[in-house]
Amino acid sequence: MIWGVGVVIHHHDILIIGGGLTGLRAALRISDAGLNGAVVSKVHPLRSHSVAAQGGMNASLGNIKSEDGTKDSWKNHAYDTVTGSDYLADQDAVERMCREAPTAVIELEHMGMVWSRVENGKIAQRPFGGAGFPRTCYAADRTGHNALHTLYEHVVEREIPVYEEYFVTSLITEDGRCIGCTALEIMTGRVHGFVAKALLMATGGFGRIFNKSTNALINTGDGQALALRAGALLKDMEFVQFHPTTLYGTNILITEGARGEGGMLLNRGGERFMERYAPHSVDLAPRDVVARAIEQEIAEGRGYDGGYVHLDLRHLGADRIMDKLPGIRLIAMDFAGVDPIQDPVPVQPGQHYSMGGIDVDINGATKLPGLYAAGECACFSVHGANRLGGNSLVETVVFGRLVAEKIIEDVETIPPTNDKPAEAAIESVNDRIEGMLRREGGDRVFEIRGMMTDTMSNKFGIFREKQTMQEGLDEIKKMQEQIAHVSLQNKERELNQALVRLLELEGMLLLAEVVARGALVREESRGSHTRTDYPERDDRNFLKHTLVGFRDETMQVSYKPVTLGMFEPKERVY
């Protein structure tokens, strides 16, 4: 059955799914090449989660000399990134990112982005966790906002088509190649077909499968689930970053830049406890280290009731706070009723970033020809087992451009395909949606979503252990059965947000299972993945990437080696 009148199929050379920093950067590069690219996004591009990035973008510009007078280099950046990753990052991909990082920052400046500046007028850089140099370029604490608005301005200028508020419902494959997708136009309820020579997935992270997350509510991992269903593999999904400092209550991010500017973490006794956990780096140790420390302080009774510690900025003074961290001050006042000039900010760890994602090679190509991925939804892997602050923004713009270049090259030889597979795909999605709308009884979307986020946070959080994880996996499998019976009150096609949330949840439960399976079989502690039953890193057995894919309708775990080269694994000391 075809819903609505007539079938609508759009044709583009290259289709980008996602309108955040990665997607828009790629769109501009494709437009440079004179190709017909388009962006499909479930929200207006300016509402993408990239807009919320605060602290900055790492690039070894060397605008600030280090204390001993030495200058930063891409190699230093690569070393910090690989060490921070607990050696799980692929070093060829890291090299590529760190070499290209300065260009990516300068490109944004040339496009008109407003960066904070140092006295001599060059782009300002601040210290960030796990970094040996002040390397993080920033625009106060609104770096993502400034970058996204700048890219969007150029997308508008060039009149690049953007399909706003279209939720992608399936990828279309033919003869083992990805040739397009279907998408639900949320405003009308019509399912459209898109046919392209190549697709770039740039849909961001899946933080919302957890209950305490800094992520936007839209970060539901749609791209990873679509790719997995279409035959691509997901990599290292068990590596989930918990940011040490999220605002108690709402878990809105309090940038690492707050500690970069000199903020200190204090427990209930007023002790600067990070001195015990990381004697050299103290508050600026990498995120996995600081998050574990805070969690341990709270578990051992040295946190405040409700489970938080204090981030003290008062000694920075009103001027510095208002100059360097104005957004943080507003967030603390609006959402916790605390003015950091006068009082310490209550913070706790919360889910923040997905190191894992769609398995891609150094050019962003997945196992499925025609499908590429970049940004947080992809795993190159430049972050390995733990991402350094400031490296995600740089990844978006570096690989947004580089992967676009590779696609531009690859599509030259791809012949156009016919519309038949798209027509069939539209029909099948329409049937699926009609089926969902017809259902009565059963659970409600928010109930299952609540159970899933609780299971993920309680059983796959900062500290993990076999028994509880096994229970968690069983719960997820049960929820996957329950969701088949979920019904909606709203039975309409037009602007049905409940329907969109049900479609999101189906994918989220798949990703929850992938995280669970990866975490269970990785019997070691590395980066963000901490097993209380296997507290040591085990390079002999686990210096390898976890891959999860479907084979005959069931999830299969496999592995692939890590690309080393520049730096041999050693113990991380901070």
Added chain:
Amino acid sequence: MNLKVYRYHRGMASPHYDIFELEPRLGMTVMEALFQFQEKLDDSLAFHYSCRGAVCGTCAMLINKVPRLACRTQVKSLLKGELKVSIIPYPAIGETVPWNSEEEILVEPLPHLPVIRDLIVNMDTFFRYYRFIEPVFRPSTVNPEEERIMDPAAVKKLEVYTNCILCAACSAACPVEGQNPKYLGPAALAKLYRFHIDPREAETSRLKTADIPNGWWACEFYGNCSRVCPKAVPPTTAIAKAVAELNREKKRS
């Protein structure tokens, strides 16, 4: 405490209001209250959401007759009268439905834009005016190898305007926009001013782009835009400076 929510969808003769009794939680925002409404009462309620941290600009709506971000507005503070914003009255915020401000929170779509469904408005006009002012950087020189040098003080002045999140609260609060749908509006004009004062821009006068009756000259300086802006952007200041500058130029020529 009650949430009184505007409901409308295509085909309805006129909008109506649903009343929903909230289970308040410490620090609950209007956005959370709307989610509770969807979960407990009716999942067909439509409203835009994304970051829930007052940075993405998608959830502006008329809350207790003031355009605000739902995600940043706390239910308790509203009822206690702590979030009073004194704006100059205009027709679109006149009485629509009886409402007790001590016990009820009134949530309606942003005025001056067509309602699509419930709290979702069509932003096409808003973004058409944004595009009209050609919001893209036009540098005065070819790109150098490195970054262009910028005085930190100039960055400070620019930031005041780059902070705009394009939520349209200002447009919804503007009495002129209510009377003249062709007025470019505070957001577009503030954006234009941001490019005008960017020291890296070419010398040509950006201000000319809005030197039209429905541009700078249409503003009547009510100042509502600056008062409701969740990011403290002052469009009125930008417009006043632009008008003064254009007047000076006109005198000279």
